[in-house]
Amino acid sequence: MSDSNSLFTPQELREWQLALAEADRYNIFCHCRKCDREWVASTQVPCTCGSTNIEYIACWQFPDD
Known part of the structure; x- marks a missing residue:
């Protein structure tokens, strides 16, 4: 989409x-x-179990209801 159609x-x-x-x-x-x-954080941090195999999802992607 071009800027003129925004x-x-x-x-x-x-x-x-x-x-x-x-x-x-x-x-x-x-x-x-x-x-x-599962937890919510302000940075992409490793798990307390020591794993760095973490899935990160921005919370704004979840519905509010």
């Missing part, structure tokens, strides 16, 4: 992108593939 003005698009980046920065759902532990 639903947002350039400023609105920048604000939307910043809001998503902020949500990503502080709300990361983490799932350890080794021990199945």
